[in-house]
Amino acid sequence: MTVKVYGPAYASATRRVLACFVEKGIEFEIVPLDLLKGEQKNPDFLKLQPFGLVPVIEDGDFTLYESRAIIRYYAEKYATQGTDLLGKTLEDRAIVEQWLEVEGQNYHPPLYTLVLQLMYYPKMGLALDHKVLEECEEKLGKVLDIYEERLSKSKYLAGDFFSLADLTHLPFTYYLLTETDKGYMIRDRKHVNGWWDDISNRESWKKVLQL
Amino acid sequence: MTVKVYGPAYASATRRVLACFVEKGIEFEIVPLDLLKGEQKNPDFLKLQPFGLVPVIEDGDFTLYESRAIIRYYAEKYATQGTDLLGKTLEDRAIVEQWLEVEGQNYHPPLYTLVLQLMYYPKMGLALDHKVLEECEEKLGKVLDIYEERLSKSKYLAGDFFSLADLTHLPFTYYLLTETDKGYMIRDRKHVNGWWDDISNRESWKKVLQL
Secondary structure, three states, X not given: OOXXXXXXXXXXXXXXXXXXXXXXXXXXXXXXXXXXXXXHHOHHHHHHOOOOOOOEEEEOOEEEEOHHHHHHHHHHHOOOOOOOOOOOOHHHHHHHHHHHHHHHHHHHHHHHHHHHHHHHHHHXXXXXXXXXXXXXXXXXXXXXXXXXXHHOOXXXXXEOOOOHHXXXXXXXXXXXXXXOOOOHHHHOOHHHHHHHHHHHOOHHHHHHHHO | OOEEEEOOOOOHHHHXXXXXXXXXXXXXXXXXXXXXXXXXXXXXXXXXXXXXXXXXXXXXXXXXXXXXXXXXXXXXXXXXXXXXXXXXXXXXXXXXXXXXXXXXXXXHHHHHHHHHHHHHHHHXXXXXXXXXXXXXXXXXXXXXXXXXXXXXXXXXXXXXXXXXXXHOOHHHHHHHHHHOOOOHHHHOOHHHHHHHHHHHOOHHHHHHHHO
16 A cells, blocks of 8 residues: 655655655655645645644555654554664664654754754845854754764664664754754764764665655 | 652653553652752763653663653553553554654643743743743644644544543643643633543542652
């Protein structure tokens, strides 16, 4: 069964889902939405996703949103197909979940604000808020210092295996490196930089960027 | 095996874990930390939790942090013991995960800021930032409007069963109602209010509040 993915392929949260689908060898079809035209706020779409956010998946008559929930579902549903993204034991999965939460709660919020301001504010004619930018860079830097320590002892965040914990970092970290002048936050940390080179050179991520 | 829980029992994220443990009938022992003295930043504690945050659990030689990761692990490990908190099928669990993510990404951030400012700023002698408070109330209100619609059709967030998706809302919503003047955000929404009365009157939550 081909899974329908609503959301332009370039949207960061959609890319999180697509990277998972490519790793797992899941067939999908993208149903594009024009976010600039606000199609994610159309009544028909709000029936699928009441918050008006992408992505949403339709898999037969099953509908699901929130990218980090979608990748968990498919990693478990197709546990033995493609790349194992949850580890082999309950404890492996728990550590994957721990780092998924670290990403969602600690890493993503300051990174999101940095990328939003540096990437979009100039295009939208908005002034940068330098106080907020400094606070976010400081917060993200502290988180990355902990990542550096972790990755000095462990090849990937959850252990010696690539998992959802790593994959979930791809879309926004990619923006930090390619669309802002803050890439040194990754590049100047030896083990974070090596980890980034590893995970961003996976065939799955290269394919997602071409979609 | 008794699970050690580091963190004072009154800390909101610790309460999330304890509510899960009581629902599942898991034996635990609280190892108190004095957050006001900054014991969560002691070197010994940072070895367990490098971000310096509570709670952390120790279960034999297995250590785990991030409250939402801990509750997932125990809900799965003891799936057939105590209250079923993940549903019966993979699709049930996916919907539980969807609402766990909605809580973590959409509901918690504005609620956290509201509670932090209204509950702690006066005690710390800090001035309230009324612009930020207004923005957070507007954001949380929009999220609660979607909850109201959802809960008008479904007894609980993930379906007709109490789950981690509901449980994860308990600690901070409790503060909103008991420690701020914004309780009307819950009380004025009929179905959200009914849901809150239901989940906050569970024996597990009452027990957690007494610890």
